[in-house]
Amino acid sequence: MGRLLEVKDLKTYFKTDDGIVKAVDGVSFYIDEQEIVGVVGESGCGKTVTQLSVMQLINRPGRIVGGEIIFEGKNLLEYEQHGPEMRSIRGGKIAMIFQEPMTSLNPVLTLNQQISESLMLHLKMSKEEARKRAIELLGLVGIPSPEERIDDYPHQFSGGMRQRVMIAMGMACNPKILIADEPTTALDVTTQAQLLELMKSMVEQFKSSLVIVTHNLGVVARYAQRIYIMYAGKVVEEGKCKDIFKNPRHPYTVGLLNSVPRLDVEGERLIPIEGLPPNLTQMPPTCAFLPRCPYATEQCRTQPMPELRPVEGEGHKIRCYVDIAEVDNVTVKK
Amino acid sequence: MVSYIIRRLLWGFVIVTLVSLIVFFAIRLLPGDPLLIFMAQSQEMGTMSLEQIEALRAEYGLDKPIMVQYVNWVKDLMRGDLGLSIHYRENVGKLMLERLPVTLHLSLVSLAISLPLGILAGLAAALRRGTWIDNVVVVGSYIGIAIPVFWLGYMLILIFGLRLGWLPIAGYTSPFENFWLSTRQLIMPVFCNSIAGIAGMARQMRSSVLEVANQDYVRTAWSKGLTEKAVVLRHILKNSMIPIVTILGMSIGGIFGGSVIIENIFAIPGMGRLLVNSIFAQDYVVIQASTLIMACIIIASNLLVDISYGWFDPRIRYD
Ligand SMILES: Nc1ncnc2c1ncn2[C@@H]1O[C@H](COP(=O)(O)OP(=O)(O)O)[C@@H](O)[C@H]1O
Ligand code: SF4
């Protein structure tokens, strides 16, 4: 299947009073057609900023300072942020839904107004056509009696229902890619699972690709074909979902697997990763995970940040000097 | 909704009653005697005998106990009779009909100017944050809020009225009589009466827009690929107006209050001027009537403002 999006060496920095925050510092990833990709990492590691960069929705004090974002053969970073090319991609070809269902919908506009807007803009539908389509979309995402609810306001819906509306809005113009930024984090477990199923079936039906951004490895386990693990603005491990779950090779991934509840495992014991992610304004020249890493060696303390290197498994790469498979105190919960 | 309005109207009635009671008693408890003031200022100065004055007092019912006076006043009010002015010796209802339109003209023009101007200035400042437009609006609104109205009024009269002679320094003409003169006479008073409103409105609108622009749903709007115009007009503006509606209620009170000062500076024969003159003359009847009418206007406009909330914010429920 064809390559849809390829991000190369993306760098997005924020200028703050405390210095430059390197929120995204040399991230590369790709998405193929009709693929589901997971982007996972602790809060603050740059997942959202990466995705907002793809949409060119980074505002002051942030700026994309380097890299390429190749979508359908064109580098999006050559387009003006609010120019017509970028606007036709945003919402039309790449859509995004956000973490907070309670605040991501406009409280003073009806669902019809908010969904129709995209349809009229990108698909040049008339008001009536857009309304009809909006009702269909609401039905597709499982809003009961959509023709009655289409003129309701967001506050008349629960969090889970609002996120369904967001999915309907995101899929409205049949985008090539749907980016879901922690779409279920704010919701209860049952709703989470339903929404993930819904997104999966929606992108299958629309033949779109899906990026699931989450801090919870468990969320992507069942859905993603490939996974990127991010730490402190960088990708530290990437590969096929099954390789990463069966054979995690980066110490941070191991920590994540042990610390995060999984939807498919019950009654497990969670072991949090000790310590905190580093301050992104004062990054050490060494491996960013060093202060928290139980496998660190002399090499880690003296050498610069390791580069991504391939390991066993197709497309499986890690940013680590140590081969933890050879260290005997590996404690991966299976 | 209907029950909300009825409840609010009942509350308004209670407030108006309280205001009228307080005013009624307070002015009578103050030292002084309206009839003595009237006599001192009247043509027949010194020619009135004590008996004549007492006869007048009886005519106005001022010789009765205060409670009885109040009951009589309310009774007359029910029949639509606002009483007879002690100072002007005229029917107060007729007096109000002459003065009220003048004040409404001044206030409504001031409101019609300050509301859109303040909103636009605040919006422009917020959307072009950190540019010269923003700086002008921010500094301007500080000045506008801090500047004393009476000082501004006299300065304007001094410069544009006396020194340059561009505008008439005082007076009021009905726009139906002479529109051009009426407008020229209103320019300075309206300017004085609007300046604080524009400044307050602009400041509130600026911070409101800045806040709304950072909301998640505005990010959602951008993520749909909308133009800046669509994001601002459809997603930012209406949400930013919600706090504006709140201060609009206060602004209306402020503009009516301001007209008291402004009518006196510019010798405009409106309610404000009438009220001040009546206070000096201790003309109980006029003071009662004008405070009553002002209270009704302010309560009614606040009710309108509160109802209009629902249009801006569907989350508001009236129950
Ligand atoms: N507007 C901003 N100003 C300054 N720093 C920011 C801003 N937005 C994000 N950051 C920084 O970028 C880093 C990554 O943020 P984000 O991508 O939101 O993390 P997450 O992985 O939780 O989505 C954070 O450390 C945050 O401090
Ligand atoms: S490079 Fe060293 S410190 Fe960094 S994650 Fe690997 S083992 Fe740990």
Ligand SMILES: [Mg+2]
């Ligand atoms: Mg995030």
